[in-house]
Amino acid sequence: xxxxxxxxxxxxxxxxxxxxxxxxxxxxxxxxxxxxxxxxxxxxxxxxxxxxxxxxxxxxxxxxxxxxxxxxxxxxxxxxxxxxxxxxxxxxxxxxxxxxxxxxxxxxxxxxxxxxxxxxxxxxxxxxxxxxxxxxxxxxxxxxxx
Numbered sequence: 001x002x003x004x005x006x007x008x009x010x011x012x013x014x015x016x017x018x019x020x021x022x023x024x025x026x027x028x029x030x031x032x033x034x035x036x037x038x039x040x041x042x043x044x045x046x047x048x049x050x051x052x053x054x055x056x057x058x059x060x061x062x063x064x065x066x067x068x069x070x071x072x073x074x075x076x077x078x079x080x081x082x083x084x085x086x087x088x089x090x091x092x093x094x095x096x097x098x099x100x101x102x103x104x105x106x107x108x109x110x111x112x113x114x115x116x117x118x119x120x121x122x123x124x125x126x127x128x129x130x131x132x133x134x135x136x137x138x139x140x141x142x143x144x145x146x
Contacts, residue, residue, distance in 0.1 A: 028079055041115065042114070043072070045063075046081045046113070047110050048082070050084045054109065054110055062135075065133045067134070104124075110128060114139075
């Protein structure tokens with residue numbers, strides 16, 4: 001019995017590490033270049049990470065799950081575009097994020113946008129997407145077909 005508990009704890013630890021290992025970029029042109037090289041979609045996450053309750057819920061229920069992490073590593077280049085109230089950001093990053101907010105007509109948080117490597121929008125979700133990793137993965141799989 002003790003061995004089973006230890007094995008289960010080890011598996012849980014490995015799954016947690018998988019989700020924590022995701023590499024979220026902040027530079028869209030760099031992400032598009034990487035997506036071209038790797039033949040992946042770019043997923044833009046427009047978030048208010050320290051004040052937006054729905055953004056935090058999306059992170060906790062979807063982005064932090066091992067199922068999403070596994071999918072993302074194989075299929076996505078991730079970009080987080082954060083508009084925090086309390087976290088500090090460089091003036092350069094604030095300016096770049098403000099320009100992207102205008103470019104993609106972001107009117108609410110969270111907003112998710114999937115791009116082809118050439119920058120073509122293939123999917124956009126304004127507001128919280130419920131259903132955990134499965135729901136997001138289904139939307140992204142549909143977007144890949146476009």
